[in-house]
Amino acid sequence: MTQAKVVLITGAAHRIGAHTARTLHAAGMNIVLHYRSSRAAAQQLQQELNALRADSVLLVQADLHSPAALPALIQEAHGKWQRLDVLINNASSFYATATGGVTEEDWDDLIGTNLKAPFFLSQAAAPMLQLSKGCIINIVDIHAERPLKNYPVYSIAKAGLVMLTKALAGELGPNIRVNAVAPGAILWPEPMDEVTKQRILSRTFLKRKGEPADIARTILFLINDAPYMTGQVLVVDGGRSLNS
Numbered sequence: 001m002t003q004a005k006v007v008l009i010t011g012a013a014h015r016i017g018a019h020t021a022r023t024l025h026a027a028g029m030n031i032v033l034h035y036r037s038s039r040a041a042a043q044q045l046q047q048e049l050n051a052l053r054a055d056s057v058l059l060v061q062a063d064l065h066s067p068a069a070l071p072a073l074i075q076e077a078h079g080k081w082q083r084l085d086v087l088i089n090n091a092s093s094f095y096a097t098a099t100g101g102v103t104e105e106d107w108d109d110l111i112g113t114n115l116k117a118p119f120f121l122s123q124a125a126a127p128m129l130q131l132s133k134g135c136i137i138n139i140v141d142i143h144a145e146r147p148l149k150n151y152p153v154y155s156i157a158k159a160g161l162v163m164l165t166k167a168l169a170g171e172l173g174p175n176i177r178v179n180a181v182a183p184g185a186i187l188w189p190e191p192m193d194e195v196t197k198q199r200i201l202s203r204t205f206l207k208r209k210g211e212p213a214d215i216a217r218t219i220l221f222l223i224n225d226a227p228y229m230t231g232q233v234l235v236v237d238g239g240r241s242l243n244s
Contacts, residue, residue: 006084008087009032010088012033013045018041020088020090020212023213029086031058034061034073034077035059036064074128078128085135088219089138089161091117097150097151098152119164126172134177137222140162141183144162144182181236182241183236185200205242210236
């Protein structure tokens with residue numbers, strides 16, 4: 001019997017991370033759910049998925065701002081089933097930092113969560129992913145290419161994550177594939193008014209919002225059906241990034 005793939009998802013208690021966990025679990029994978037402070041939500045998701053397939057979900061807690069804690073997180077993820085096949089760098093900080101008012105704390109938080117942690121997690125996970133010929137998937141953003149007004153630090157961090165994807169594809173090949181998914185209008189940030197939402201949707205070619213399932217299915221594709229893809233960014237935005 002083939003052993004189930006083991007997937008570590010950072011920031012998996014809510015939003016796209018939780019939807020991705022459900023999708024990959026339904027595809028037969030064992031899930032390592034990382035959370036920082038959302039313990040109750042993470043436990044609820046663990047119970048939901050374990051009810052469907054016993055002993056198939058592990059919870060791990062860590063502050064991704066602490067590089068020294070990341071190797072231990074990877075070891076814990078590997079230890080449960082003695083393998084690690086996929087690392088999904090999903091955890092993200094997102095808030096406005098208008099130029100002129102950016103603090104060093106803002107910079108360290110946004111760069112730390114969106115860029116520094118994915119690098120050091122990938123570095124720590126590489127030996128295990130090498131053994132399983134696994135993959136890394138980074139959740140980037142369409143604003144890595146086209147900066148979002150009043151969000152310069154976030155945009156810079158996600159642009160760095162795109163380059164991290166490409167650089168690590170070269171560094172970790174041929175046995176580890178590294179790709180990224182760039183969501184567009186999938187889940188609205190809070191708060192956002194209706195006028196802004198409609199303006200964004202009007203700029204998509206499909207004239208509608210996407211769903212978390214669109215991202216989760218793309219991630220599933222990259223894991224199971226893209227053995228000759230690495231260093232790529234799949235944009236899932238209804239065509240918005242093509243609309244000048």
